[in-house]
């Protein structure tokens with residue numbers, strides 16, 4: 001079976017990010033998945049990678065991946081593409097992942113598809129990707145017609161399903177070229193995320209909009225998120241007003257999320273907001289305006305004042321948690 005390369009997203013300490021399991025699941029539809037591991041931690045991660053069907057794990061344990069952003073990973077993948085002629089390369093559709101995908105496409109003269117929300121084996125086994133366009137109004141089915149298909153897959157879009165694999169560790173010698181060292185990481189600051197899950201990886205996202213009225217009013221969004229173990233998101237109206245940090249903005253010019261559950265509270269549902277959340281599996285909207293466009297895409301809609309609805313919802317969640 002054709003080999004499919006999957007670039008692992010991990011914390012560096014051997015902790016595999018959830019999106020890697022999702023990529024492995026998608027890769028199994030196309031062939032035999034092999035993980036490409038950059039930096040340390042592969043031994044600790046092998047069990048988890050085996051659980052999701054990784055046959056081999058190409059381990060390039062070089063400090064270059066930590067010292068220089070993006071370019072060394074693209075270079076390593078280009079070398080592996082030349083050596084292994086894989087059927088496809090799957091990369092997480094994160095900010096970094098998309099840049100690696102673009103660089104790899106240039107290096108290998110291949111086509112690249114980003115923001116894929118599904119991958120299937122198309123005619124003749126060639127990978128076909130589904131991409132939402134125009135804020136999710138149109139779904140495009142695309143295929144790469146030149147070189148090795150390189151596909152950046154949106155986190156949370158594919159459900160990770162286990163399947164056993166050998167996860168055989170294969171060391172790969174790697175030292176980044178001078179060109180790949182043009183930009184150096186000079187400092188790292190750990191983001192203070194508290195105990196909440198990462199916005200783009202969370203199973204549940206609770207987002208608030210202008211309807212919350214103020215930074216103080218927005219606190220009830222955090223409260224609901226915490227009661228559900230969810231990440232907090234915000235519309236641009238909220239982040240532009242300074243009620244919540246920009247890092248949590250969902251939408252065209254913010255983060256793209258695809259959780260199991262997205263709760264949109266006091267958000268009208270402008271196309272630019274929908275672009276970042278429309279592929280969520282279940283959408284609940286709470287809005288006092290029954291004509292708000294968010295209801296067009298909601299699976300469940302509650303028409304009401306959020307400051308009346310949310311306290312009741314919090315009580316109910318609290319009661320169910322006992």
Ligand SMILES: Cc1cc2nc3c(=O)[nH]c(=O)nc-3n(C[C@H](O)[C@H](O)[C@H](O)COP(=O)(O)OP(=O)(O)OC[C@H]3O[C@@H](n4cnc5c(N)ncnc54)[C@H](O)[C@@H]3O)c2cc1C
Nearest residue numbers: 209210211235236237251252253254266268272273288306
């Ligand atoms: C180039 C460009 C890029 C953009 N990128 C983004 C982006 O990435 N993300 C994004 O979100 N926006 C983006 N926008 C802005 C977008 O067009 C909207 O202006 C924005 O999403 C509106 O935010 P909102 O829904 O919170 O506010 P509003 O549109 O003002 O909606 C507020 C909603 O709250 C409801 N409401 C009010 N009070 C209550 C209450 N007490 N209880 C219940 N409901 C209540 C109202 O009925 C209304 O529907 C972008 C715009 C442009 C031009």
